[in-house]
Amino acid sequence: MIRFDNVTKKYAGTTKPALNAVDFEVKRGEFIFLVGASGSGKSSCLRLVLKEEKPSEGTVHVLGHNVSSISNRKIPYFRRNLGVVFQDFRLLPNKTVFENVAFTLQVIGKSRGFVQEAVPDVLKMVGLDNKAQRMPHELSGGEQQRVAIARAIVNKPQVLLADEPTGNLDPATSAGIMQLLERINANGTTVVMATHEAAIVDKMQRRVIELVEGTIVRDETHGGYGTTAVIPELGPRKERGVDAEKAKRAAREAAREAPTTQSVVTPRRSAVVAPVETDAAEDPAAMADETSTAPAEALSAPSSRSGEAPDTDSTPPWVVRAADDDAGDDPANETDRRAATDAAAQAGEPERAVDERPAQPLTQSQPIIGLPLASGPLPEDTQEHLSLAERLGLRAGKPRDEDKEQNVGPTQ
Numbered sequence: 064m065i066r067f068d069n070v071t072k073k074y075a076g077t078t079k080p081a082l083n084a085v086d087f088e089v090k091r092g093e094f095i096f097l098v099g100a101s102g103s104g105k106s107s108c109l110r111l112v113l114k115e116e117k118p119s120e121g122t123v124h125v126l127g128h129n130v131s132s133i134s135n136r137k138i139p140y141f142r143r144n145l146g147v148v149f150q151d152f153r154l155l156p157n158k159t160v161f162e163n164v165a166f167t168l169q170v171i172g173k174s175r176g177f178v179q180e181a182v183p184d185v186l187k188m189v190g191l192d193n194k195a196q197r198m199p200h201e202l203s204g205g206e207q208q209r210v211a212i213a214r215a216i217v218n219k220p221q222v223l224l225a226d227e228p229t230g231n232l233d234p235a236t237s238a239g240i241m242q243l244l245e246r247i248n249a250n251g252t253t254v255v256m257a258t259h260e261a262a263i264v265d266k267m268q269r270r271v272i273e274l275v276e277g278t279i280v281r282d283e284t285h286g287g288y289g290t291t292a293v294i295p296e297l298g299p300r301k302e303r304g305v306d307a308e309k310a311k312r313a314a315r316e317a318a319r320e321a322p323t324t325q326s327v328v329t330p331r332r333s334a335v336v337a338p339v340e341t342d343a344a345e346d347p348a349a350m351a352d353e354t355s356t357a358p359a360e361a362l363s364a365p366s367s368r369s370g371e372a373p374d375t376d377s378t379p380p381w382v383v384r385a386a387d388d389d390a391g392d393d394p395a396n397e398t399d400r401r402a403a404t405d406a407a408a409q410a411g412e413p414e415r416a417v418d419e420r421p422a423q424p425l426t427q428s429q430p431i432i433g434l435p436l437a438s439g440p441l442p443e444d445t446q447e448h449l450s451l452a453e454r455l456g457l458r459a460g461k462p463r464d465e466d467k468e469q470n471v472g473p474t475q
């Protein structure tokens with residue numbers, strides 16, 4: 064179902080590979096955890112599966128296809144088989160729960176009748192049938208993640224990729240989300256989940272692939288989180304500014320004055336958080352960049368860290384470019400405008416109406432499903448060939464002739 068053959072991934076401008084000669088295979092119906100310290104390469108694996116990045120060496124096979132051989136035009140069809148869930152939910156803020164889930168089906172041209180049937184079904188499955196008309200901001204974090212999961216599975220993908228899906232949730236809520244993912248897996252969907260949550264991995268006792276600096280150090284059928292996957296950052300990071308230095312000095316003094324006080328710092332989360340607190344007050348961007356709390360951002364803007372152009376079609380399927388002059392101050396309006404445009408396209412407007420929208424600036428990206436902005440320009444060739452729905456992985460209508468060749472298409 065997914066196979067990495069000797070895959071090495073080196074990002075442009077870096078010397079150390081993010082993934083180094085990685086080999087693994089995921090069989091149909093498996094539930095796999097990818098674990099490892101921050102920066103060990105978990106998100107890179109997911110990006111390679113989604114064909115947001117391409118391997119520097121080796122091959123990635125997904126659903127029988129060597130992903131390197133899938134053309135940009137066919138990526139949307141390919142991605143229809145892959146549901147994706149992120150730490151930060153990424154819902155359309157001004158659409159109801161029902162509409163958020165329905166949107167996925169509308170853009171691939173499902174009939175109204177189908178939508179009316181499928182959406183309540185999936186909302187029931189995730190336990191939100193009584194909240195269909197709520198807006199995302201009226202939901203708890205756990206409920207929002209359920210909506211995101213409903214959206215990811217409503218089209219019955221063969222694989223569900225989850226990048227830290229419980230990263231923003233408390234333990235009890237996380238447990239509920241994990242039960243839901245287990246249920247989805249029990250219904251036949253292969254699940255690959257990147258996580259830092261040791262308790263979850265330990266409890267589930269599923270297959271665990273552990274990465275250390277881009278290398279697989281463990282592939283265990285019924286594994287726990289392990290010890291090397293612990294985030295190793297224990298020392299204070301590079302100070303930023305006078306205040307950070309002052310705060311640190313104060314902390315040192317306090318420690319001298321109360322040498323017997325037991326530390327409340329736990330090895331994993333707070334080891335990262337504790338030294339960051341002073342820095343973060345000065346430099347929230349640094350916080351976002353350096354803590355383990357933003358893998359989804361990393362996924363949505365894969366080229367941002369290097370500051371260089373992505374080395375492949377790294378635009379996520381859900382991101383479309385914004386026309387900055389009509390986006391106004393409210394990105395949600397733009398999102399809705401695009402959704403409406405797309406819905407019109409689904410309603411019979413010829414496809415060229417979507418494809419022939421005026422060229423838009425290459426430097427700005429706009430979230431389509433309530434997502435953060437992608438930071439880099441889209442590859443030109445992707446721009447030329449992909450419509451909105453294609454970029455979503457959801458293009459409606461019949462495949463074009465050339466699409467048939469490769470037989471990459473929606474789940475039949």
Ligand SMILES: Nc1ncnc2c1ncn2[C@@H]1O[C@H](COP(=O)(O)OP(=O)(O)OP(=O)(O)O)[C@@H](O)[C@H]1O
Nearest residue numbers: 074081101102103104105106107358365366368369
């Ligand atoms: N677009 C990029 N450009 C340059 N380097 C990158 C890029 N994306 C990731 N990296 C680097 O590749 C390595 C692996 O990153 P990756 O995001 O895959 O790790 P991760 O295990 O998912 O981390 P986290 O748990 O913090 O999300 C890191 O050293 C990271 O800095």
